[in-house]
Structure formats: structure tokens, C-alpha cells
Amino acid sequence: MTNDKASGDEAIPEQDEAAQARALxxxxxxxxEKLAKLQAEGRDPFAVVKFDQTHHSAQIKAEFERLENAPVSVAGRIMSFRDIGKASFVDLQDRDGRVQIYVNADELGAEDYARVKTYDMGDLVGIEGFVFKTRRGEISVHAKKVSLLAxxxxxxxxxxxxxxxxxxRYRRRYLDLVMNSQVMDTFKKRTAIIRAVREYLDERGYxxxxxxxxxxxxxxxxxxxxxxxSNALNLQLFLRIATELYLKRCIVGGMERVYEMGKDFRxxxxxxxxNPEFTMIELYQAFADYNDMMELCENLVAFAAVKATGSTKVNYQGTEIEFAAPWRRLTMIDAVRTNGGPDFSTVRGDEEARELAKSLGLGEELKKKLSDCSRGDILNAAFEKFAEKNLVQPxxxxxxxxxxxxxxxxxxxxxxMTERFEAFVYGREVANAYSELNDPIIQLDRFQQQLRERELGDDEAYMLDEDFVSSLEVGMPPTGGMGIGIDRIVMFLTDAYSIRDVILFPTMKPQEG
RNA sequence: GAGCCGCUAGCUCAGUUGGCAGAGCAACGCCCUUUUAAGGCGUGGGUCCCGGGUCCGAAUCCCGGGCGGCUCACCA
Incomplete structure (x- = not known):
């Protein structure tokens, strides 16, 4: 239970103590009680400030031939405790995995050994000892000294x-990480992917x-x-939904190649x-177009796949996906036509498209009233209905x-039509890119059209950013730009069913209150 | 936002037709100096998510609420 009572209430503490004792x-x-006893003996584990960790579990196992009988110091969490009398076997878990520790009364002395037996699963300990192999052949550390670290x-x-x-698992991810080694693996891979993306772009002058x-x-x-x-400015502010307009200002300013990888909020x-907050990378390259962005996209993702998994081929939820370049290229019109939909290349004008939409029963896919829909809205709806789910390979x-x-x-x-593409994998959008509009007069027109959409009730239509238009008036070179959903890439490369499995602390409602 | 499902010991889960709240692991005590889901003997541990209602009697049935999961809608 949370306790939100105001401080300074002197009558309550005793009841609090009683309540707390009952809650435990x-x-x-x-x-x-074990902690209190240690503290009373002057052995407060929380007073320890440092432990010299010379080796990790994985290294001891990988280099056993070299390390056998060598002195090592390892540290980690007690994950199991097999007490066989005057000796015990402890599974110690560190960042890389587990290694078995052997402790016995002869080595530690009766008093210290008895104290070690009071340690619990979950306690953090430091072990000083030497490497050996047990009768059953398990590589272990024979402890000469055991220190309780927390x-x-x-x-x-x-x-x-x-x-x-x-x-x-989601609320208390630290427990999930301790208990489920594949969760630790997923987040190590997430780090490898993000590092690979940065490496790839940094090497190319971004x-x-x-x-x-x-x-x-x-x-x-x-x-x-x-x-x-903002309290200081007494001003309503929004959390960003994209980095696009600021990054293009950087291109106007002459940076030529820029990227930003960070959180967007929707x-x-x-x-x-x-997830309401998610990680996106957006990148912009002056003097390039959307064809350049396609090449960059397929090569960047394939590079990250190799860095994280060792291969461009991954298994996602039972389906093999090949990320090696080049990826298939298909126009939106062809995608609709070849997946059982109509041929939009023969459709002229909004009225004809609306008639077609009616005959196809495109109701659910449309985001506004049919009478407000243009040919482009209807083509996009037909794409989502007929083609999107079939785009399994990149x-x-x-x-x-x-x-x-x-x-x-x-x-x-x-x-x-525009010079734009989206990349699809397993029926899901993973990237969106285009040859950036750099004509400030047309850009202003497009924003004003979006404002009309907003008046028609589309509260997701783009907001007008006048300073961004002003920046285009200064002159932006022809530019290719792209956004890639990092969480979705991580999902594919870690075989994660839910985005929550690749975000350490996904957004959750508070449990109480 | 809608539908379906879940919530029982620290954890993983049983709980029959409404009739004393259960198991395994974990914990506590004892035995065991190369075990590995160690083993043996014994003991303790519960706001059955919360609040109402029906009933002699509710973990179980009914109503309301909370949190979560899945599906759908929404989501360039």
C-alpha cells in the first residue's frame, strides 16, 4: 500500500511500525533480522563500498585451460544454494551468466562457513578463490573468502x-532481468543494434x-x-512527435548529413x-534523393542485423526473414494491383476514386467521410486493405x-505522386523516407491544406510551422530523408512478439491510486 | 474505446456441486565435505485484487470497481 499522508504527523509512527510489521x-x-544481526556484529553489507572483480563467469568458462588453479575474484547474485553439510555449492550470477562457487568449512573455518550458510538467494556476494573443475566436471570457483556485498x-x-x-515482468523489470536470461540477451542485442546504427552513419560523415x-x-x-x-514561460508546450522539421533546419544551415536517434512521443x-514513447532515428542527407535512402536503409538494417545476430537472416515468430540488400521495390499502385486490388493507374480524379471505394467496400480503412476523401486517400486505403499484410519479406x-x-x-x-517510400517487414511499417520538399511556396500550400484537414476533424493533420517554412526560404538543398522505427527493428532482430519486450520500462498505469 | 480472459503463500500454479485454504519451489529447524531443479526428516507461512449483494455458509454465484494480457478499433 502506498502511504501518502502528510509528514509531521507525530501520532502515527507507532501504528505505521505495527502496520509495516504486519505487511511484511x-x-x-x-x-x-539477518541484516540487523550482521549490522550488530559490525558486518553491515551496505557499508561495503567496493569489491575488486577480476573476472566474469563467461571468461572463467571460456578460458578454463588457462585459468585452472589461478586466483580469481568474481562477484554477483546468489541464484541457488545447495547445502550438503560441511560444504555448499552456490550458483553465482553476474552480467554474463552463472558460475558455480564451492565453499567448505575447511577452507573458510567453521565460523565463517556458518555465516555463509545464513546468506540467502538473491544476496550479492564477492568471492575470492581459485578456478577448478568438480568431480562432475563443472567449472567452478573454490572460495577462500566470501564477502557479502549487499x-x-x-x-x-x-x-x-x-x-x-x-x-x-514489465513493472519490475529488474526482477525480469535477474530471472530471465533471454531478457538480458534481448537488451544486450538492443544496445548492439543502436551501436551499429551509429557506427554505420558516423563512418559515412553523418x-x-x-x-x-x-x-x-x-x-x-x-x-x-x-x-x-512551462512554468517559467507560462506556456503550453508539446512533446515532439518527430524530429523532422528541426533536422531539416540543420540541413538548411549547411550540416549536409545529420541524424538524431531518440524518443518521440505520440x-x-x-x-x-x-508504446507512447518510442525510439526513432531520423536522418537527412543533402544532395540525395529517395533512391539513395532506399540503398541506405537496406544496407543499414542488414549491417545492424549482422552486428546483433551474426546474420542477415533471422527467424521472426516462425517466419524466416532475409534482410540482405537489395530489398524488393514495388510501387503502391502495383502493390494494390498485384494483391487482388483494382488498378489505380486507370482511375482519374477524386470522383471516380470515390465510386471505386464504394464498390470495394472501403469503409473501415478510410480515416474520414468518403465525400472528403481524395484519390490519394483511397489509394492508400486500398493499399492497407489489399497489400500491406502480404509484405512479409522486406x-x-x-x-x-x-x-x-x-x-x-x-x-x-x-x-x-511523391518521391516517397515506406519499408515493410512482416506486414509492418519500419521506415518512411522521401525526397524532401524544399520549395517553400509549395510547402506553405501543403501546410494550409493540412489545416483544412484539421478543420474537417482530422486532429492528426500536420501543424503549420512557420519558422520551418522561413528556413526553406533561406534555401535547402535537394535532400533525402528517412525515419526508421528502432523498436520495431529490435523486435525483428530479437524475435520479440511485443514492443514491450524491447523497451526496458514500458508505459504502464500505476497499480494503485 | 469495445469484446474475451486472468488476478489464490515470496514465485509457479491447483482448488470438484457453494461446505475447515492446497502442492512444488522458496523460508525455518535437524542430518549430510564434489552437488547442480542435490537428497532425507520435521515446522511455519494467506487482505483468495478491492467494495457491495445473495446465502445457514462465498476463493467459488450476482453487481460494481481496479490492474494486467490478448483480439479488434485507433495508430504517417
């Missing part, structure tokens, strides 16, 4: 079944920059923002593919309708 489980109470006042989850309850999370306009994407407030639904869908791409340059010779 038998096991918690016993561990606190006491666990709460028992660990059950050693065989571990921690399974998804609610507890400058990593940081742009505002807080601003008065949340633009650059179609999404509802989180709202917050105030929308939460499910296995969406595929670039190219050439998006102008109406749904307000920051994108039109295709030369076809003003209804």
Missing part, C-alpha cells in the same frame, strides 16, 4: 519457473545532433501529441506494436499519393 511476509521479516531483503521468484506474470523535445508546435508527422506546460493507442513501397505526403517532393511529371 515471514521471509521478508527473517531477512531483515543483502536482498526480498526473496527472488521461484528458481525453476522464474518470473512469468507479464505484469510483474553528424549526430540533438533537437528539442519540447516545442510550441508538434509537427513533422500525423499524430496527436502530449501536452505539457498520444495514441497502446498495443503490442505501439519491401519498399514507393511513390505515395501527394495528399498524404505533405513534406515530400512530387514526382517529376506526375503531381499526384
Amino acid at each position: 511476509s515471514e521471509q521478508q521479516r527473517i531477512r531483515r 543483502k536482498a531483503l526480498e526473496p527472488l521468484p521461484e528458481k525453476f519457473h522464474g518470473l512469468k506474470d507479464p505484469e510483474l 553528424l549526430e545532433v540533438e533537437t528539442p523535445v519540447l516545442s510550441t508546435i508538434a509537427s513533422g508527422a500525423a499524430a496527436r501529441p502530449f501536452v505539457t506546460k 498520444n495514441e493507442g497502446i498495443d503490442i506494436r505501439h 519491401t519498399f513501397i514507393i511513390d505515395y499519393p501527394t495528399e498524404i505526403s505533405p513534406l515530400t517532393k512530387q514526382k517529376p511529371g506526375d503531381p499526384t
Whole structure:
């Protein structure tokens, strides 16, 4: 139970103590008593400030031939305790895994050995000893000295079944990490992927920059923002939904190649593919177009796949996915046509498209009233209905309708289409890129069209950013830009079913209150 | 936002037709100096998510609420 009562209430403490004693489980109470006893003996584990850890578990196992009989110091958490009388076997878990520790009364002396036997699973200990192999052939550390480095006042989850309850796993991720080694592996891979992305771009002359999370306009994407407030400025602010407009200002300023990898925030639904805060990389390259972005995308993701998993081929939820370049390229119109949908290349104008939408029963896919929909809206809806779910192997869908791409340059010779692509894997969008619109007059027109959409009730239409338009008036070179959803890439490379399995602390409702 | 499902010991889970709250691991005591889900003997541990209702009697049935999971909707 939370206790939110105001401080300074002198009458309550005694009741609090009683209440707390009652709230403690038998096991918690016993561990606190053990701690108190150690403290009374001048052996407070929480007073220890340092332990010299010379080796990790994995290294001892990998280099046993060289390390046999050598002195080592290892540190970690007690994960199991097999007491066989005057000797015990302890499984010690550190960052890399586990190594068995052998302790016996002869080596430690009766008094110290008796004290070690009072240590609990979950306690953090440091071991000084030497490497050996047991009769059963397990590489172990024979302890000459055992130091308690921190006491666990709460028992660990059950050693065989571990921690399974998804609610507890997400809320108390530290327990999940301790108990489930594949969870630790997933987050190590996440780090490897992020490091690989940075390495790939840094080597190609990209400058990593940081742009505002807080601003008065949340633009650059179609999404509802989180709202917050500055006390100092007495001003309503939004958390960013994209970094696009600031990064393009950097291109205007002459940085030529920039990227930012960080959190975006979208105030929308939460499910296995969406967390309100998520990690996105956006990158921009002057004098490049969307074809360059396609090559960059497929090579970057393949590079990250190799760095994280050792291969471009991964198994995702039972389906083999090949990330090696080149990825299939398919226009949106062809994707609809070849997946059982109509041929939009023969559809002229909004009215004809609306008739087609009616005959196809495209109701659910449309985001607004049919009478407000343009040919581009309907093509996009048909794509989502017919094609999207079939795009299992990495595929670039190219050439998006102008109406749904307000920051994108039109295709030369076809003003209804833009030089934009999205990359799909397993039916899910993982990247979005385009030849950036750099004509400030057309950009202003497109924003004004978005404002009309907003008036029609689309609260996700892009907000007008006048300073961004001003920056384009200064002159932005022709530029290719791309956004990649990092969490989704991590999901594919770690075979994660839910986005919550690749975010250490996913957004959860408080349990009480 | 809607539907379905879940919530019982620290953890993983049973709990029959509504009739004294259960197991394994963990804990506590004793035995055991190369075990490894160690083993043997014994002991303790519960706000059955919360609040109402029905009933002689509710973990179980009914109503309301909380949190979570899944599916759908939403989500460039």
C-alpha cells in the first residue's frame, strides 16, 4: 500500500511500525533480522563500498585451460544454494551468466562457513578463490573468502519457473532481468543494434545532433501529441512527435548529413506494436534523393542485423526473414494491383476514386467521410486493405499519393505522386523516407491544406510551422530523408512478439491510486 | 474505446456441486565435505485484487470497481 499522508504527523509512527510489521511476509521479516544481526556484529553489507572483480563467469568458462588453479575474484547474485553439510555449492550470477562457487568449512573455518550458510538467494556476494573443475566436471570457483556485498531483503521468484506474470515482468523489470536470461540477451542485442546504427552513419560523415523535445508546435508527422506546460514561460508546450522539421533546419544551415536517434512521443493507442514513447532515428542527407535512402536503409538494417545476430537472416515468430540488400521495390499502385486490388493507374480524379471505394467496400480503412476523401486517400486505403499484410519479406513501397505526403517532393511529371517510400517487414511499417520538399511556396500550400484537414476533424493533420517554412526560404538543398522505427527493428532482430519486450520500462498505469 | 480472459503463500500454479485454504519451489529447524531443479526428516507461512449483494455458509454465484494480457478499433 502506498502511504501518502502528510509528514509531521507525530501520532502515527507507532501504528505505521505495527502496520509495516504486519505487511511484511515471514521471509521478508527473517531477512531483515539477518541484516540487523550482521549490522550488530559490525558486518553491515551496505557499508561495503567496493569489491575488486577480476573476472566474469563467461571468461572463467571460456578460458578454463588457462585459468585452472589461478586466483580469481568474481562477484554477483546468489541464484541457488545447495547445502550438503560441511560444504555448499552456490550458483553465482553476474552480467554474463552463472558460475558455480564451492565453499567448505575447511577452507573458510567453521565460523565463517556458518555465516555463509545464513546468506540467502538473491544476496550479492564477492568471492575470492581459485578456478577448478568438480568431480562432475563443472567449472567452478573454490572460495577462500566470501564477502557479502549487499543483502536482498526480498526473496527472488521461484528458481525453476522464474518470473512469468507479464505484469510483474514489465513493472519490475529488474526482477525480469535477474530471472530471465533471454531478457538480458534481448537488451544486450538492443544496445548492439543502436551501436551499429551509429557506427554505420558516423563512418559515412553523418553528424549526430540533438533537437528539442519540447516545442510550441508538434509537427513533422500525423499524430496527436502530449501536452505539457512551462512554468517559467507560462506556456503550453508539446512533446515532439518527430524530429523532422528541426533536422531539416540543420540541413538548411549547411550540416549536409545529420541524424538524431531518440524518443518521440505520440498520444495514441497502446498495443503490442505501439508504446507512447518510442525510439526513432531520423536522418537527412543533402544532395540525395529517395533512391539513395532506399540503398541506405537496406544496407543499414542488414549491417545492424549482422552486428546483433551474426546474420542477415533471422527467424521472426516462425517466419524466416532475409534482410540482405537489395530489398524488393514495388510501387503502391502495383502493390494494390498485384494483391487482388483494382488498378489505380486507370482511375482519374477524386470522383471516380470515390465510386471505386464504394464498390470495394472501403469503409473501415478510410480515416474520414468518403465525400472528403481524395484519390490519394483511397489509394492508400486500398493499399492497407489489399497489400500491406502480404509484405512479409522486406519491401519498399514507393511513390505515395501527394495528399498524404505533405513534406515530400512530387514526382517529376506526375503531381499526384511523391518521391516517397515506406519499408515493410512482416506486414509492418519500419521506415518512411522521401525526397524532401524544399520549395517553400509549395510547402506553405501543403501546410494550409493540412489545416483544412484539421478543420474537417482530422486532429492528426500536420501543424503549420512557420519558422520551418522561413528556413526553406533561406534555401535547402535537394535532400533525402528517412525515419526508421528502432523498436520495431529490435523486435525483428530479437524475435520479440511485443514492443514491450524491447523497451526496458514500458508505459504502464500505476497499480494503485 | 469495445469484446474475451486472468488476478489464490515470496514465485509457479491447483482448488470438484457453494461446505475447515492446497502442492512444488522458496523460508525455518535437524542430518549430510564434489552437488547442480542435490537428497532425507520435521515446522511455519494467506487482505483468495478491492467494495457491495445473495446465502445457514462465498476463493467459488450476482453487481460494481481496479490492474494486467490478448483480439479488434485507433495508430504517417
